[in-house]
Amino acid sequence: MEAVPVDRMAEKVSTPFYCYSAAAIRGRIGLCQSAFEAIGATIHYAVKANSNLAVLGLMAEAGLGADIVSEGELVRALQAGIEPRTIIFSGVGKRRAELLAALDAGIFQFNLESLPELEQLADLCRTRGCTANVSIRVNPEVDAATHRHITTGVKGSKFGIPIEQMASALNLIAASDGLQLHGLAVHIGSQIVEPEPYRRACRRLRRWVFDMRAQGHAINHLDLGGGFGIDYGDGRCLDYRAVAAVMEQELGDLAVQIAVEPGRSLVAEAGLLVSEVVYRKEVEPVPFLILDAGMNDLLRPALYQATHQLVTLKEPDGVPEICHVVGPVCESSDTFLRQVSLPQIAAGERVALLHAGAYGAVMASGYNSRDIIPEVMVSGDHYTLVRRAVSYRDLMAYELPE
Ligand SMILES: Cc1ncc(COP(=O)(O)O)c(C=O)c1O
Known part of the structure; x- marks a missing residue:
C-alpha cells in the first residue's frame, strides 16, 4: 500500500x-474534478460510501462538497471541514430533528423525496422564520441495469417523488414562504458501468425542465446523483469523462448548474x-x-x-x-x-x-x-x-x- x-x-x-491509500483517493478526486469541473458541475461526495473522518478530510482538502443522508453524516462532514454551503441532504426518511440540524448548519440544498417530507420542511421553515433551498428528487423511471438492491430509479422504488405527484409538490413549494425551489434531483442507482442510463435520465430531466419552466417555475439546478461504477475485476467501469460528456451533450444548453454525488468511485x-x-x-x-x-x-x-x-x-x-x-x-x-x-x-x-x-x-x-x-x-x-x-x-x- x-x-x-x-x-x-x-x-x-x-x-x-481496513486499509486505505490517501494517494489513491486523491488520484480519484483529481480525475473526478477534471472531468466534472470541465463542464462546470459541482461535486458532492456521497458520505455514505465511507464516512471515516480521515477520508472526509481528503474530500475537504480538495474542496469537495458532500451529499449526506443523516444528521450523523452532517456532523461528520462539518467536523472534517466540508463547507456547509456545499452540503446536499438526500434520503427518504429525514426526521424533524435532522432537518432542523441541517437548517441550523445552513446547508446548500435539501433534496426532498416525498410530499409529507416537503410539508414537514415547510412547517419547520415557517416556525423558524427561515428559508431553505429545495430540489425535488424525482423518480426518473430509468432502469440502470444494476443489481436489484442498488437500483433506485425504477417505478415502484421507494426513492424520489413519482412524476404524477410533481404538480402537487410544486404547488406545496409555491404555497410555502420558506421553501425556495432550486431544481430537480435524480439518482438512478449504483455501480452503473454504462453512460447510457445517464443519457436516458438526462433526457427525462430535460423534458421536465422545459415543462416546469413553461409553467413559470425557475429551475436552475440539476443534481444527477452518483452511481459511477468501478472495476471490481471484470474490466467494466464507468469513465468520469464519458458521463460528464453525456451531461454536457444533453443538458449543456439549459443554463442550469449541474451537481453530481459520487461515492463509491472516489474511494x-x-x-x-x-x-x-x-x-x-x-x-x-x-x-x-x-x-x-x-x-x-x-x-x-x-x-x-x-x-x-x-x-x-x-x-x-x-x-x-x-x-x-x-x-x-x-x-x-x-x-x-x-x-x-x-x-x-x-x-x-x-x-x-x-x-x-x-x-x-x-x-x-x-x-x-x-x-x-x-x-x-x-x-x-x-x-x-x-x-x-x-x-x-x-x-x-x-x-x-x-
Ligand atoms: C442520493 C444518492 N446520491 C449518491 C449516492 C452515491 O452512489 P455511489 O456510491 O454509487 O456513487 C447514493 C448511493 O446510494 C445515493 O443514494
Whole structure:
C-alpha cells in the first residue's frame, strides 16, 4: 500500500482491518474534478460510501462538497471541514430533528423525496422564520441495469417523488414562504458501468425542465446523483469523462448548474480489507478457506452477491486450486468467494480483499459479538490508525443488565 508493506501494518494492527491509500483517493478526486469541473458541475461526495473522518478530510482538502443522508453524516462532514454551503441532504426518511440540524448548519440544498417530507420542511421553515433551498428528487423511471438492491430509479422504488405527484409538490413549494425551489434531483442507482442510463435520465430531466419552466417555475439546478461504477475485476467501469460528456451533450444548453454525488468511485479502489486465514477446511468436493474477516466486517458479498477479488500477501507458489472463501460468522451467506481459483494458501497466511474502500467499514456491525474492526490510512511511507477497533467489550459497556 503506497510505500508501506501491508504485512508490516498487520504485525502492529491485528487482522482483520481496513486499509486505505490517501494517494489513491486523491488520484480519484483529481480525475473526478477534471472531468466534472470541465463542464462546470459541482461535486458532492456521497458520505455514505465511507464516512471515516480521515477520508472526509481528503474530500475537504480538495474542496469537495458532500451529499449526506443523516444528521450523523452532517456532523461528520462539518467536523472534517466540508463547507456547509456545499452540503446536499438526500434520503427518504429525514426526521424533524435532522432537518432542523441541517437548517441550523445552513446547508446548500435539501433534496426532498416525498410530499409529507416537503410539508414537514415547510412547517419547520415557517416556525423558524427561515428559508431553505429545495430540489425535488424525482423518480426518473430509468432502469440502470444494476443489481436489484442498488437500483433506485425504477417505478415502484421507494426513492424520489413519482412524476404524477410533481404538480402537487410544486404547488406545496409555491404555497410555502420558506421553501425556495432550486431544481430537480435524480439518482438512478449504483455501480452503473454504462453512460447510457445517464443519457436516458438526462433526457427525462430535460423534458421536465422545459415543462416546469413553461409553467413559470425557475429551475436552475440539476443534481444527477452518483452511481459511477468501478472495476471490481471484470474490466467494466464507468469513465468520469464519458458521463460528464453525456451531461454536457444533453443538458449543456439549459443554463442550469449541474451537481453530481459520487461515492463509491472516489474511494472503493483505494481500500483493502486485510485478513488472515484461520483454517483450511479440507472437504470434498471443494475446500474452504476460513478467514478471520466476516460478513459483519464486509457485508457487500452477502447483501448484494458482490465479488471482491482476493490476493495473498506473499508471492504465490504452487499450482492454483479451486476453493471457497468464507468468513467465521454463523450464516451461510457469510461467503466471500465461491469456487474461485487461488494459489494454495495455508492457514496463518494473510490475504487482502480488494476494492473494499466503499460500503465496507461503514456497514460493519458487531454481529456474532465480533469487534468492529480498525481502519488505517496510508500516506507515502507512513500509516495512521484512523479508527481504533470498537471491541465487543466496548459494545457490552452500553448494555444495561437489570
Ligand atoms: C442520493 C444518492 N446520491 C449518491 C449516492 C452515491 O452512489 P455511489 O456510491 O454509487 O456513487 C447514493 C448511493 O446510494 C445515493 O443514494
